[in-house]
Amino acid sequence: MARQCKICGKGAQMGNSVAIRGKKKYLGGVGTKITGITRRKFKPNLQRVRIVTPNGTHQTIQACTQCIRSGGVTKIVRQAPFRVPEQAAAK
Numbered sequence: 001m002a003r004q005c006k007i008c009g010k011g012a013q014m015g016n017s018v019a020i021r022g023k024k025k026y027l028g029g030v031g032t033k034i035t036g037i038t039r040r041k042f043k044p045n046l047q048r049v050r051i052v053t054p055n056g057t058h059q060t061i062q063a064c065t066q067c068i069r070s071g072g073v074t075k076i077v078r079q080a081p082f083r084v085p086e087q088a089a090a091k
Contacts, residue, residue, distance in 0.1 A: 003046060005064040007072045010044045050076045 004011040019036040023029025046062045051073045053059050063073050 003043065004062075005044060005046060005067060006061040007063050007067040010064050010066075012044065013042045015040055015042050049073060052076055 017038045017040040018034055019038075020032050021035045022032040025031045045065045047065060047068060048060060049063050049068060050058060050060050051063075052075075058076055061073075067073055
């Protein structure tokens with residue numbers, strides 16, 4: 001499967017697209033009616049992200065945003081973070 005998260009395996013799910021017509025009763029109408037139900041596909045929010053594998057190599061994978069936000073992947077650090085010199089911090 002191409003459109004699948006490599007971390008958690010989340011893929012597309014099927015559901016219903018419900019078409020509703022009419023004015024709601026509390027707004028003065030006779031109520032809403034369901035006029036059509038068609039099948040639709042819920043696709044995962046996949047992002048292409050470069051990660052560091054456990055053995056230290058770099059790899060590009062497709063991961064869902066929940067795995068990225070929860071820390072399921074370790075992104076590549078492209079630049080070392082800024083550090084305050086020890087002499088300036090002591091003053």
